[in-house]
Amino acid sequence: MKLDVFKTDGMSSGNSVTLPKEIFDVEPNDHLIYQAVRCQLINSRQGTVATKNRALVRGGGRKPWKQKGRGTARAGTSRSPIWVGGGRTFGPQPRDLQMKLTKKMKNQARVSAYTYKAKQKEVMLLDDIKLDSPKTKEIFQILKNLNIEKKKVLLLTNSYDSTILLAGKNIPNLTIQSAADVSTYDLINCELLLIEQNAIEKITEVCTL
Numbered sequence: 001m002k003l004d005v006f007k008t009d010g011m012s013s014g015n016s017v018t019l020p021k022e023i024f025d026v027e028p029n030d031h032l033i034y035q036a037v038r039c040q041l042i043n044s045r046q047g048t049v050a051t052k053n054r055a056l057v058r059g060g061g062r063k064p065w066k067q068k069g070r071g072t073a074r075a076g077t078s079r080s081p082i083w084v085g086g087g088r089t090f091g092p093q094p095r096d097l098q099m100k101l102t103k104k105m106k107n108q109a110r111v112s113a114y115t116y117k118a119k120q121k122e123v124m125l126l127d128d129i130k131l132d133s134p135k136t137k138e139i140f141q142i143l144k145n146l147n148i149e150k151k152k153v154l155l156l157t158n159s160y161d162s163t164i165l166l167a168g169k170n171i172p173n174l175t176i177q178s179a180a181d182v183s184t185y186d187l188i189n190c191e192l193l194l195i196e197q198n199a200i201e202k203i204t205e206v207c208t209l
Contacts, residue, residue, distance in 0.1 A: 001025065001118055005125045005197050010145030013127055017197060019118060020204050028112035036109035036184035039099040051091030054079050060086075106184070107207045113187035114203070123193045124148070125200075128158070134166035143174065146194075154190035156182055158198040179203045 001024060005015045019025070054060070060079030067074050081089040101109075117123050124146065131138055143149040155176045157164060168176045177186055179195075179202040187193065195203070 003125050007127050008142045023114050024118040026115050028115045032109040033112050039101050040185045042099050045097050047095045047097040049092045050094050051088045054087035057087045109184040111207050113184045117193045128196050131163045134163045136170050139167040152191040153194050156195045156199045158196050180206050
């Protein structure tokens with residue numbers, strides 16, 4: 001697939017780039033995409049929820065009343081789970097929710113996501129962005145020039161650039177990632193994939209490891 005490269009003013013640069021087939025034209029693996037997305041969403045959970053059982057609740061060290069003679073049920077502690085103020089039975093405790101995928105599985109999931117974006121014609125190439133200072137209006141103007149300011153856009157840069165990252169931070173429908181760090185979830189969670197021209201080589205390098 002060959003795509004035109006656009007300049008930041010919205011005009012075509014006159015150049016075109018052929019997307020590598022091994023990244024943007026493969027047989028997609030839906031199950032690997034599902035696994036990669038599930039893995040990222042699960043790993044974003046902290047797993048730090050906790051409740052107190054009867055051993056952790058303060059108090060209740062004295063037997064509330066004698067064992068026999070009152071005509072009521074026997075009780076050994078006021079912190080029993082059936083009492084108000086008692087512990088909780090089988091309550092959640094801190095746990096490790098981390099999931100892992102092999103590097104090969106991660107790469108194949110990303111390649112599948114790139115292929116879907118290319119097939120759905122949701123990929124656009126852009127000349128390298130160069131900003132002197134992190135100004136939001138400059139990034140927004142680029143989106144406006146390309147007529148994509150109302151779409152949910154994922155911008156992939158060749159490398160980490162704090163100036164571009166800060167400039168686009170306050171635009172709600174724009175996510176900026178370096179090509180080396182983008183995840184499968186990021187790729188499918190956008191309406192348009194905007195890629196810097198020089199980032200194509202980085203994408204190929206990362207996904208073919």
